[in-house]
Amino acid sequence: MCLPRAPLRQSLRAVFATVLLVVAAAPVHAAARMDLDEGWTFRIDPEGRGEALGWSGKEPAGTRAIRLPHSWNIGEDHDVLGVGWYFRRIEPPASGAHSHLGLHFGATFYSARVFLDGREIGSHEGGFTEWSVDLSDRLRGPGFLAVRIDNRPGRATIPGFAERGGTGAWYDWWAFGGIVREVWMEAGGAAGIVRQAIRTEVSLRGALVRDRIVLRNSGLAPLAVTLRATARAPGGEVAGSARRTFTLAPGGGEWPIEVGIDHPLLWSIDQPNVYRLEVALEAGDGAPLDFRVDTFGIRTIEIRDRHLLVNGERVRLTGLTRHEDSPWEGLAETAGTIRHDYDDLVALHTRLTRPVHYPQHPLVLDYADAHGILLVPEIPVWQFSESQLADPAVQELARRQMREMIEQAGNHPSILAWSVANESATGSPGGVAYFRALRDFIRDIDPGRLVTYADDNLPKLERAQDSAANDADFLLMNQYYGSWHGPASELGPALDRVDRLFPGKMVIISEFGYPGIFARSPGEADEARRRILREQIPVLAARDWIAGAILWCYQDYKSRRNLWPGQEEGYVEHGLVDEWRQRKPSYEVWKRLSAPAQIAVEWSRPDAKGGWNYRIVLSPNSPDQLPYWRLRGYRLEWTVLDEKGKVLTGGSRSFADLAQAQTIEGTVPAQAPLRLVARLLQPDGVVSLDETFALAGRRPEI
Secondary structure, three states: OOOOOOOOOOOOHHHHHHHHHHOOOOOOOOOOEOOOOOEEEEEEEEEOOOOOOOOOOOOOOEEEEEEEOOOOOOOHHHHOOEEEEEEEEEEOOOOOOOOEEEEOOOEEEEEEEEEEOOOOEEEOOOOOEEEEEOOOOOOOOOEEEEEEOOOOOOOOOOOOHHHOOOOOOOOOOOOOEEEEEOOEEEEEEEEEEEEEEEEEEEEEEEEEEEEEEEEEEOOOOOEEEEEEEEEOOOOEEEEEEEEEEEEEEEOOOOEEHHHHOOOOEOOOOOOOOOOOEEEEEEOOOEEEEEEEEEEEOOEEEEEOOOOEEEEEEEEEEEEEEEOOOOOOOOOOHHHHHHHHHHHHHHHOOOEEEEEOOOOOOOHHHHHHHOOOEEEEEOOEEEEOOOHHHHOOHHHHHHHHHHHHHHHHOOOOOOOEEEEEEEEOOOOOHHHHHHHHHHHHHHHHOOOOOOEEEOOOOHHHHHHHHHHHHHHHHOOOEOOOOOOOOOHHHHHHHHHHHHHHOOOOOOOEEOOOOOHHHHHHOOOHHHHHHHHHHHHHHHHHHHHOOEEEEEOOOOOOOOEEEOOOOOOOEEEEEEOOOOOOOOHHHHHHHHHHOOOEEEEEEEEEOOOOOOOOOEEEEEOOOOOOOOOOOEEEEEEEEEEEEOOOOOEEEEEEEEEEEEEEEEEEEEEEEEOEEEEEEEEOOOOOEEEEEEEEEEEOOOOOEE
16 A cells, blocks of 8 residues: 655645554655656667767657656567666745755666756666655756666676676566656755664563664754654554654764554564554754654564574465566556555465565565565575676675665565575675675664575585575575476475585575476466476475475566577566466466465265255364464355355354364255355455365265
8 A cells, every 4th residue: 555645735744644544555754745757758769879969958859758657668669778768847846945855766777867957966776776866956946857767787787697697698587677666856854854774672571663763964053853753553553652852963864762562463474463653853942844654563583493483483484476577567567566466466375475586666565564475575686607796896786775675675574584696606705705795784784684595506515615505594495396407306305405405594495386488388388387386385395494485486577588489588488377467277276285274075965855964174284384374363254055056054253263173064955066165264354265165966076
């Protein structure tokens, strides 16, 4: 869910009232916010001559009107790699009662330069995180804004050429160039709240919320200020508060504040309780300066005896990865596409996902918080060689992208860990050094979180010490036995070798599945995919130290690699749904295999003339299965219908704690054919299981 953006003169009181209506939402500021998604024009610059031709200060001929978010790689410019320009007239807020003005970009892919009236005022490299430009002393009246975007990869860009596999090799998704998320201006006073870093601790006495608040002071003189922090429980009631008074020096700084919460409602898989932290910045005389709201959750994450524990309880989870990609939007996704896909992922029992190779849209983070999904976000260091990992420019860019991702996503309780790379040369001295440097960097800015990376070469190692995996908090293992990595029969031995190499490490299978290019047709590919799913889930579940399994992937996605022979661009046939979200047969197979419980029905007939007895058995998964988590607050509903669909009987039963198999019996005074429809509902009402059991004549069809 996303808050409506505040109009320019919205009062602090109005913002506060709006915030109280929202359970989980993007951060809210009291600063006035002006949408800039309308009124843009765009033009491709195929020869990269736009700056020399004066496009930074004047709109050229041949532009077309567009609306943000936007990627030019949809439609006529689908294959354009290079430079594109965006143009718009802007002016400062009419009020004029502001001393700080920022221009914010939700994300631009990949490298961006911003010009105001022909003068460069800012730049950014990286395609998946928010960034901003200070306009405070630059925009005094109407101005001409030009944004130059370049979507081409290089060996030192992230993502960049995947040189572990050869010089100039492409990464395996599309370079959707453009201003791919929203753009807005934010106007505020001389002092303001930049961001919060909210972390929590849980003890027998309750919870302690530790907040590090970054403040700015755009003025030249110190300011006497007061910070007030108020934590609100999921229902909106005040759960705790704190205040502190201090002097804010010019430029600003970071200030800690702590809020205690008694009897906290914990965030968990089936009870994803989301709190809000409201922070008010006031002048010495009590006048409001700024106001910000961020969401957070209270939970513990622990690895013990190679098991993953959430709030002290063991979980084994499954899920799917998903590219931010569709034929109608590309990377420039709107809320409707995100909601559709993640609703489908929840229907497929997703409780854990990586979720793909790059930082996610804020709406994805909010959705995961609200639906109990654990995430391992990653920066797109994808199949880098040792020389790339050892490159100081790559390391510096990786740190910058990691910092941006953590600062923007770190408050979310859904974040399980951070990942620093995928399938790169981490089994080399340069790769080990890269991982250690990034791990230490992350621990400095987010010391409570786990750090890892995805590896596809673990079974090939001679010694654990030769790999960065030895230094990771847990292992992410990509395995494609049955295709890239060898015969499907080798999966078990490969897992056992990883167990011997890393006897103290928990493992999450971060990718598995079946790529279509190994079959002769999409139909044959999906048949093989179904076989892989049925065969490999039991193999993974049998290893107690495997805490999760993530299927690659939800949908087919656009790429220049892993395509059918003869294709130079197209959609990788790898998903449970195609690029248009049409379901393949493997969709239903995965849905059944990844369910957290099973329903069975037995029919019996007491005599030849009477009706039928039914017996429903609801069995939650156990810790030796994938997935597994303790099911609390679930409800079973069932209905028995005749051949015309008429309801003959039914009922429902709720379970405070579904720890063991439950049996429900009933009688139907009717003849066959009959159908019993059983649905298991999660605490939030989402259908977890929906099964139909038919009885035709005297022979049950189950």
